[in-house]
Amino acid sequence: MSPESKEATTVSPNDAELELHELVQLHQVMVWRYLRALGADAALADDLTQDTFLEIMRRPLEQFNETATAAYLRRVAHNLFISRRRRESRMTVTQHAEQFETAWLRWAGFDSGNELLDSLKDCFARLTHRAQLALRLRFGEDASRQAIATALGITEHGAKNLMQRAKSQLRECLENKK
């Protein structure tokens, strides 16, 4: 058992109960983003974020540390999301949670994703104007590839390549910033 967990188990039950307000303040942004990244729309992310914290509060939570709590919140959120999708018969997810957790940690790390967004903005500014425009149209306005191609005066295939290259450059830039 690690020193951290030893410490956690000695905490008295009363002290170990989290204050909801503090818990929400610390982790709501992360949970909401996690749900959005999973594919939830904004309204569903709102609802499931709420449900995630309620689920936590229904049981006496022993807080080991913020990272462990964050990971636990993500798992609860993930399970709630899957349950909701299954009720709607829209998706069957089986062992996706671990892969998604790994992917989340790869990009967002141990914070709520704010650092990543700052880095992303910086990297985005280094792209060419055409690449920026293509990504803005694609991710900001949900434009189709055809619409992007028309806006940039290139072929559809060219638009696809441009966006792929731009994303690849962004990834490289982010990796170098780590």
Place this chain on the structure above:
Amino acid sequence: MSEAPEHESATEQVFDYFLKEMVSGQSPPDLSSRIATAWLREQAGLATPTERSAERSDSSQSSSTRLAHPQLVRARPLLAQQPVQAMPVPNDQTTTGEPIVATSPQSRHGTSLRRNVIATLLALCACGLLALLSWRLVEQDLQLAQRLFELVPSPSQNSPSNQAAAHPRTESSERMLAASGQPADASESASPQPAGLAQASETIDGQAQSFPLDSGLANNRSIPVVSAESTANIGDPPRLDSQQIVAQIDEHLANLWQGLSITPSKRLNHAERAQRISLVLTGQPAIDPDSDLEPLISQATNSLPFARKWADQFVALWLANSRLPEGDVRLQALKKHFASNIYDGRPWSAAPGELLGGTIAGGSSEQDAATSTFFSALAGDGNHRMVAAIGSSFLDVNLSCVRCHDASSTSPAIEQPASVRWPAQMAERQSAYWSLAAMLQGIDARTDEEGTRVAVDRQAELLAAGKPLTTYYDLLDGRLQVAEPGLPDGQAWQSMSAASGVPRQALAEWLSQSPAADAATVNQVWRMVFGQALVSHAPWHADSSREAQVQAQRGELQRLLAQQYRAHGHDLKQLVGWIVLSDALGRQATQPTRAQWLAASAEQLQQWRRAKENFATGAKPISSTADSSLEKTLLAVLKWREQPENGSVETTLAQPAPSPSSSAKPPRPSAGDVDQTETIHELAERHQLDFPAASDIALVEHLLASERLSWKNCVEHVAGLAPYRLRDTRFQALADELLRHHNGDARATLLDLLWAVRH
């Protein structure tokens, strides 16, 4: 199994989301007040998440008739010390403009009333059940006590036995316990429980585990430890010389054959035996087959071809599921490194330490290079390949099942003697798997700018930053559990002297010293010589008491060899030498002729198979790519299915039949059949002996009953039962093809797959 595409897709998905958020400027809302309100309302019994959906649809139908929020009168304090407060309820709305909670006080009151009535009724039922159960337990205790006293001599018969009644662990009670398979002394009571007891304790654990974090820790504490019996039997044995060891192997085999009424095939003559030994050891024919065997073995095991061949075999075993390309120079270097170790006669027990304990990135020694290659090949995607490889390579256990559930929960309960089960018992619990996975937290793999797959080690960094190396996993019932890093025997990793380093290095040290790793090495060497393991931990191999007995006898032999291997300083050359000198390799590799085979009765066929499975008919060295034989079997199954007359036959291969002597007997081949046809009919013939075991059917039914498992997952479960790692994509493709032949009948397909894995 094939996690890479899913992982890549998840990585892409997360990246795309952040890109979208940055470009669109849509930031997360502040939901603090909304959540606090919902919590207070829930505590007041006003709304539940499920009810909220219904309420929302009601309210959306008539927003004008929305009622004001009821007055809150009581709420659970968020902190124990915090006074209860009534909070004003803001009329929050979701981003879609819908109210979070909109309730009618009257309907809520009705709901609460109904809920209270139902809860009271349920409580009454539970009390009744508890009373009934308690009475049953009291009854059982009384019966047990009666039986105990019947076996213990009465005070009138023997006055000293008064003590026996007071202290049941006397000689007579020990006999009784021995007869019932229970350990007779306190040290043995620490050994893992039989299946039934394990199930009971699991239930108790389950009841105690009200909350994942707590229960996870509880679960961790209950990781089965290496039994005192197992370690005592492995440690400090008398060191025997080679002749004594070979004689003991032969004695064990002779007893095994005698017990099974097997007549072993004829002995090879000296020259033939020397040739076979040379081929097994070096892959090359003997230069002087007439020389004495012991010098020949000594010469062969000290040669470079021996070192190369055995290093190749071990590396192929360790990296069976490697993600490195075939021609990667690091693989060649790894083989060369271990060939050098074998050639120099370094203790083979150091191999896990070299593979796991060096520096992953930036090291310059040969050990660092070995560690780096090992992790580059297997790390990433949650490190499940790595955990599986550690299980199969160094502990000789198949950890595929316990990734998702306790092994006893799906595998049919099989009573096996402790001598056979002890290595596997370390990995029967899902918590043990995830503790092992937690030991590898912080290790990942990525592709660098040059397109080379490299491992990344952040364990030290995470520990220094105070980040926990915990992992989370789901139980079958959907509850979450947390696992702390822990060694396979349940010890804390800090207990190893490598604790000053990182968990990975502590694990490496533990594996290098573990008797389980010695037993695993024996089993692996035996498999490399004879084509099948000495002791199998696959669930179907002991689905009868006779099979269990056979496995127990083989387990004794494995233990003997493991003890001597340890006593001789983990000398791989000597271990291989003892095995190849044994009587099993000195027998002719006989197979029934075609005419014998066609004329044989079912009993004779079964006897032949039994003789082959128990090493009484010589040996056939296997190649390092063990999965190719399974692929061949599966292809043969597919060809069999393609024959029109077999497509709809219920009784072919592993399908359940009304009775073994049903009319659906496959056609015998004619004399002019080509070889391929013969193989297919050979399979069909074997089918006469292979009606699916109850354990197979139970396993398939269990897989199909699980709503959480997709078809792919079911196939992965079957693949995971193979004694070696399979190539994921190819096995999945063959399974899909078979499914099509079965017109989508998943049950029939899985039974066929199980059949193929068994053969």
